[in-house]
Amino acid sequence: MKNLTKFVYDFWAYALRGGPKLYIWLGFLSFFIFLMLFGTYLQLRYGMIVTNYNDQVSWGLYEAQFIFLVGVAAASVTVVFPAYIYNHKACKEIVVIGEMLAISAVVMVMLFIVAHMGRPDRSWHMMPVVGIFNWPASMLTWDVVAINGYLALNVIAVFYYLYKKYTGSPLNMKFYMPLVYLSIAWAVSIHTVTAFLINTLPARPMWFHALMPAKFITTAFAAGPSMIIVVFLIMRKTTRLKAADQAVDLLAQIVTWCLGIAIFMGISEVVTEFYPATEHSSSLQYLIFGKEGFHSLVIWYWSSVVMMVSAFFILLIPRLRKHHGFWLPFACVLTFAGIWIDKGMGLVVPAFVPTPIGEFSEYTPSAIEIINTLGYWAFGLFLFTVLTKGSMGVLLGDISLKEPSYSFFAGRVKAADAMKKSTVALMIIGLSAALFAPASYAASNKKSVEEPLDCFESREVYSTRHRTEMPSGLDDIRCSKTTGAVLWFGDPFSSTEPLGDMPVEGAYTYEEAVVKPRTKQLKYFMPCTACHNGVMVPYPANKKPRVLSVHTDIVPDSMSLQHGRGAFWCLDCHNAKDRDKLIGHRGESISFNQPQRLCGKCHGEVYGDWRAGIHGKRIGNWTEGGMKRWWVCTECHNPHMVQLKRFEPIKPEPAPALPRTRTKADYENLHK
Known part of the structure; x- marks a missing residue:
């Protein structure tokens, strides 16, 4: 255990020590990692609404990186296979670097999967035992097993190898070689299963064709080794660990032929889809030429084709392929970038355009998606850098069990230099915090600042509601900043009561119909009999109109009541001796909470429409027996000003903007 502890300490101490170039590189990556942390916070805080995913295109930039990086992870087998199966000496010397790339790529894969989940805290639902893993029925669970298993195999194999080399002990080949053989088979399986996930x-x-798994493998064995070659060539110039020409040339040949096969498969796919030109080829038509006025991916597709074909012809020429100074790395960069487009956005997004019912909806990643993607790549490259750096310490013999514990401050690195590096790191962290903390605070408080707390449901003043938070964490209402009216109900049944008896029997008169009590919203209802009790305010002798000195804010001129064109007065509707009630024309008492029973006495036709659901507003469940909330007459109409202002319209909301992924408003003309 003591030796293992020393190995872990020495490995990371060596990995994190270096010159200015290393720290500039790590600082550069750290900047994007900090950005990603901020973007991830926003996505977790506000949900997937901060992305540009929609009902039509539910996969995008995150899934494109996931599919591509699974291939990069699998490509480590192009170094492992010749090293251990064919005992290729040059590959065996640097095989650890390929395995470190696999580990870093799988970690990035997991980050992109978590980013796509939206609610990663609920991932326990699909865990074995505690949740429902649904294996082997679900192809997704096969992918989970493949990716996690591949990560575990590589971590165990590579660190076992490094630990044995660190301690100077021989490898236990009966333990180590089965891990190697299993990891080789597993490398092919992870990308095959990923292909099965979509095809x-x-x-x-x-996606629905048998070439997909084979195409995934060939593109993986072209893009992955391209990155490994570039890494080896960079290491030659910046470190003492030199990859032999034989290893680089072997990988270059693998890239050449796998890229050629991938291009041939792409041509075969195009001919197969376009020759009959059925509706099943619409997605490929959209990708290559554009369709129905949508063509945002066309430039990306043709850029990918140019890069891949150019790289293939460069690599076909042996003299250029063996030119490690320019042509080989240039061709590898073209290959990597071309396949990143072809296998990423060029594969994922077009499959959703059009939808199975013919809808066209273009997708462009949001700023948050781009920030998070850059951050996840930066994290993966940061991890790959430090893992590779630590591995070089073991491979070069700079750290070993026989040597004293390695110190970050050892060698030529002086304390002053270390202090400078620490200061720079702290400055980067502080600057990032200073830049994004205010933005984060503003974003988290945006709703409370911009959205009013009080708004009205139907008639200003007489149906005011205060926005509160429900136990679920959602607001019970959302208020319009434009009109001050309620835009959305989280709980439409809050503070409601049964509608009660109606003059005409019907299912709606029972428990499923509810209304908001009016008495709680009336300005002077204390109740009314607190004053109008025959003592404090005497009962009127008759219903004859007279000048009122109170409640003038409700009725400005009691001698010219604007209801019934002068045919009615207050006491025709209000009960003279029980002011807590209304009164019907037969003298029956009617609750303020059921004004429709009074209004319907005269407005029979409108009342019938209201009862049938034609007039007025209802929300809730429309299924039989489902609860529905009804708006009663006085929630929308002012009975005292009905002739002057029959219905006071609410200022409409601004016209809705086009959906984020729509570029024109006539996209539904296809369905006319």
Whole structure:
């Protein structure tokens, strides 16, 4: 255990020590990691609304990186296989670097999967035992097993190898070689299973073909080794660990032929889809040429084609392929970038355009998606850098069990230099915090600042509601900043009561129909009999109109009541001896909470429409027996000003903006 502790300490101490170039590189990556932390916070805080995913295109930038990086992870087998199966000496010397790339790529894969979840805290639902893993029925669970298993195999194998080399002990080949053989088979399986994850979806014709797994493997064995070659060439110039020409040339040949096969498969796919030109080829038509006025991916597709074909012809020429100074790394960069487009956005997004019912909806990543993607890549490259740096310490013999514990401050690195580096790191962290903390605070408080707390449901003043938070964490209402009216109900049944008896029997008269009590919203209802009790305010002798000196804010001129064109007065509707009630024309008492029973006495036709749901407003469940909330007459109409202002209209909300992924408003003309 003591030796293992010393190994871990020495490994990371060596990994984190270096010159200015290393710290500039790590600082550069750290900047994007800090950005990603901020973007991830926003996504967790506000949900997937901060992305540009929609009902039509539910996969995008995150899934594109996931699919591409699974291939990069699998590509480590192009170094491991010749090293251990064919005992290729040059590959065996640097095989650890390929395995470190696999580990870093799988970590990035997991980050992108978590980013796509939206609610990663609920991932326990699919965990074995505590949740429902649904294995082996679900192809997704096969992918979970493949990715996690591959990560575990590589971590165990590579660190076992490094630990044995660190201690100077021989490898236990009976333990180590089965891990190697299993990891080789597993490398092929992780990308095959990922291909099965999408090519078993018949609703996406662009994916639904048998070439997909083979295409995934060939593109993986072209893009992954391209990155490994570039890493080896950089290491030659910046470190003492030199990858032999034989290893680089072997990987270059693998890239050449796998890239050629991938291009051939792409041509075969295009011919197969376009020759009959059925509706199943719409996605590929959209990708290559654009369709129905949508063409945002066309430039990306043709850029990918140019890069891949150019790289292939460069690599076909042996003299250029062996030119390690320019042509080989240039071709590798073209290959990597071309496949990143072809296998990422060029594969994922077009499969959703059009939808199975023919809808076209373009997708462009949001700023948060781009920030998070850059951050996840930066984190993966940061991890790969330090893992590779620590591995070099073991491979070069700079750290070993026989040597004293390695110190970050050892060698030529002086304390002053270390202090400078620490200061720079702290400055980066502080600057990032200073830049994004205010933005984070503003974003988290945006709703409370901009959205009013009080708004009205239907008639200003007489149906005011105060926005509160429900136990679920959602607001019970959302208020319009434009009109001050309620835009959305989180709980439409809050503070309601049964509608009660109606003059005409019907299912709606019972428990499923509810209304908001009016008495709680009336300005002077204390109740009314607190004053109008025959003592404090005497009962009127008759219903004859007279000048009122009170309640003038409700009725400015009691001698010219604007209801019934002068045919009515207050006591025709209000009960003279029980002011807590209204009164019907037969003398029956009617609650303020059921004004429709009074209004319906005269407005029979409108009342019938209201009862049938034609007039007025209702919200809730429309299924039989489902609860519905009804708006009663006085929630919308002012009975005292009905002739002067029959219905006071509410200023409409601004016209809705086009959906984020729509570029024009006539996209539904296709369905006319």
